[in-house]
Amino acid sequence: MLSSSLRSLGKFFIEGRLLVILRNKFSKKMNIDEFVQNSFGRWKSQRSGHNLAFQHFEDVLSTIDITPVASDDNAVLALCKLSNILPESVTNPFKMEWEGQSDWDDDEITKGSCILVPVPDRETPNTGQLLRSQGYAETIAATGRYRITEDDVFFLETTYDRAAAEERIWFGTPNLRFRVSLIKTSDGQGVLTASFASEIRLMKTPSE
Amino acid sequence: MLSSSLRSLGKFFIEGRLLVILRNKFSKKMNIDEFVQNSFGRWKSQRSGHNLAFQHFEDVLSTIDITPVASDDNAVLALCKLSNILPESVTNPFKMEWEGQSDWDDDEITKGSCILVPVPDRETPNTGQLLRSQGYAETIAATGRYRITEDDVFFLETTYDRAAAEERIWFGTPNLRFRVSLIKTSDGQGVLTASFASEIRLMKTPSE
Numbered sequence: 001m002l003s004s005s006l007r008s009l010g011k012f013f014i015e016g017r018l019l020v021i022l023r024n025k026f027s028k029k030m031n032i033d034e035f036v037q038n039s040f041g042r043w044k045s046q047r048s049g050h051n052l053a054f055q056h057f058e059d060v061l062s063t064i065d066i067t068p069v070a071s072d073d074n075a076v077l078a079l080c081k082l083s084n085i086l087p088e089s090v091t092n093p094f095k096m097e098w099e100g101q102s103d104w105d106d107d108e109i110t111k112g113s114c115i116l117v118p119v120p121d122r123e124t125p126n127t128g129q130l131l132r133s134q135g136y137a138e139t140i141a142a143t144g145r146y147r148i149t150e151d152d153v154f155f156l157e158t159t160y161d162r163a164a165a166e167e168r169i170w171f172g173t174p175n176l177r178f179r180v181s182l183i184k185t186s187d188g189q190g191v192l193t194a195s196f197a198s199e200i201r202l203m204k205t206p207s208e
Numbered sequence: 209m210l211s212s213s214l215r216s217l218g219k220f221f222i223e224g225r226l227l228v229i230l231r232n233k234f235s236k237k238m239n240i241d242e243f244v245q246n247s248f249g250r251w252k253s254q255r256s257g258h259n260l261a262f263q264h265f266e267d268v269l270s271t272i273d274i275t276p277v278a279s280d281d282n283a284v285l286a287l288c289k290l291s292n293i294l295p296e297s298v299t300n301p302f303k304m305e306w307e308g309q310s311d312w313d314d315d316e317i318t319k320g321s322c323i324l325v326p327v328p329d330r331e332t333p334n335t336g337q338l339l340r341s342q343g344y345a346e347t348i349a350a351t352g353r354y355r356i357t358e359d360d361v362f363f364l365e366t367t368y369d370r371a372a373a374e375e376r377i378w379f380g381t382p383n384l385r386f387r388v389s390l391i392k393t394s395d396g397q398g399v400l401t402a403s404f405a406s407e408i409r410l411m412k413t414p415s416e
Contacts, residue, residue, distance in 0.1 A: 044263070046260070050404075052254070052406055052408060055254050149358065172390060176399055196256060196388065200260060
C-alpha cells in the first residue's frame with residue numbers, strides 16, 4: 001500500500017486542476033504577514049471531527065477560499081470599532097469562505113464565510129489578537145489571541161461565552177496546511193471535540 | 209449541539225470505566241522522562257487517516273497500552289546493540305501494544321506491539337534518538353530523532369528506506385493525548401498520508 005502511494009505521488013490532477021504537494025525549501029520563523037499571505041488561495045480540505053465523549057467520527061470534504069481584504073474595508077473597520085482597535089494597527093485582513101459536505105448528511109451542504117483581522121502586538125508581532133466576524137464555536141464576532149511558535153505553528157485561543165476554541169495551523173509544505181481545532185469548556189479545562197483538517201492547495205493548470 | 213456536549217462533559221463512564229478529561233494544571237517544559245511516564249496506561253484511541261492524493265478517509269477505533277520495560281530487558285539490549293548504543297544511555301524504555309478496528313473492514317482487527325527506547329542526547333536531553341523494534345511506516349527496526357518543543361510537543365522524525373515518518377504527540381490534558389502522523393516520501397519532500405488520533409486515558413473506577 002505504501003509503495004503504491006509512493007508511485008502516485010508527485011503531480012496529479014484532481015478535478016482538472018494540477019496539484020503539486022512537493023515541498024519547496026521555505027524559510028523557518030514565519031511572521032504573521034507571511035503566514036496569512038502563504039494561506040491565500042483555494043484549498044481542498046479533508047476534515048475529521050472527533051467527538052471525544054461518544055467517540056463519534058465526522059468526515060467532511062470542503063473547499064476553502066482565503067482571499068485578501070482591504071484594510072479600509074467596511075467590515076474590517078466595523079470589527080476594529082467593536083474591539084476598540086485602531087484601524088492602522090491591523091495587518092493583512094482576509095476573508096475565509098467554505099463550502100462543505102459532511103458524511104452525516106449527504107444532502108446538507110454547509111456554507112459560510114467570515115472576515116479575519118490580525119492585530120499584531122506592537123512589541124512582539126509574533127503574538128497578537130485575531131478579530132473575526134464569526135467565531136468557530138459560536139456564530140458571533142469574537143476576538144482570539146494568536147502566537148506563532150518556534151516551529152511556525154499558528155496557535156490561536158478564543159474564548160466564547162460558553163466554550164473556548166484552540167486552533168493550531170501549520171504548513172506541511174507550501175501547498176499543504178494542517179489544522180487541529182479543539183472545542184473546550186469555557187474555563188479551558190476540558191476538551192469536548194477535536195478535529196483535524198488536511199488542506200491541499202488547488203492550483204491552476206498552466207493552460208488556465 | 210454545543211450546549212448538549214457541554215452538559216455531557218465532566219465525568220462519564222465508557223465501557224464501565226470512569227473517564228475524566230478535566231485538565232489539571234501541570235507544568236510546562238516536559239522532559240523526555242515525564243513525557244514517557246505521563247503516557248503510561250491504557251488509552252482509547254480515535255484515529256482518522258487522510259490519504260491526501262485520493263482524499264480517502266479511514267476511521268479507526270483502537271485500544272493502546274503503554275507500559276514500562278526494564279532497561280536490561282533482552283529486547284532493549286538487542287535494540288541498543290543494533291544501533292551501537294551504550295545500554296546505560298537509555299531512559300524509560302516502554303512497550304506499546306495496540307488492537308484496533310478499521311471502518312474499511314469490520315472484520316479486520318489489527319494488532320501489534322513494539323518496544324521503544326529513548327536515548328537522550330547527552331548535552332541536550334530534550335533531543336535524542338528513539339529506537340523502535342518495529343517502525344510506523346515499515347515493519348522493521350528503526351531509529352528516529354526526537355525533540356520536545358517549547359510547547360511540550362514530542363516531535364519525532366524517522367527515515368526509512370522508502371519513506372519517512374513525522375509524528376507530533378502532545379497532551380491536551382493529563383488524560384488526553386493527540387497525535388498527528390505524516391508519511392512522507394523518503395526525501396521528506398512530499399506528504400502521502402496524514403493521520404490524527406485523539407487518545408483518551410481509560411481509568412479504573414474506584415471500586416476496581
